[in-house]
Amino acid sequence: MTANPEWLVLCVWRALLGEIYPSIRGVAISLSEKNILVIRYYMDREPIEFDSGSMEVVATNISAQIGLDKISRIELECEYAFDPISELDPLDGFVYCRREYDM
Template sequence: MFLNRLPDWLVVCFRVALLGEIYQEIRAIAVGYDEKGRVLIRYYLERDPTDLDWESVEVVATNVDAASSEVGISRIDVECLYVSGPLRGLPSLSGFVYARREFN
């Protein structure tokens, strides 16, 4: 079970880790964090995941790991999911670190 809020230090890590990794097909990025230091990074995409998406989420995971070397991350898992429908219906895990503006 994930915490209901991301720790501030982890949000800061993601601000740096996401530089250059946001592109048009990403609708949102949710992150889960639990008390054992496990992190789940989930890309919500507007199409089926491609190799580019998997490479991007792995780069973000590596950047988060490097930025948080002094604090409590024990494991990082990644997911890429195609989703349709409104963003407001998507599970946020512990919180969104990115959500694009959608007018529909």
């Protein structure tokens, strides 16, 4: 696992504004040496079409901010995850995690 560059984390945070909703448990990202950005949503339910649309908005926002010189492609993944956040694959790091209580 390598750390994501600060410029990328800030860009993704901005792109996520207004796109985080209660079903999202976490958002993990990874940037490969070939400048392929992977964005993975972890959901508390099976993904639906709305989730894909939201991810496309985030990808469009990122592309508009950065352009193709730093990111050649964005791959979007959306998974239902029941395991605790601490047991999920963070890729190169989480950029969002929902606060979850064990009550």
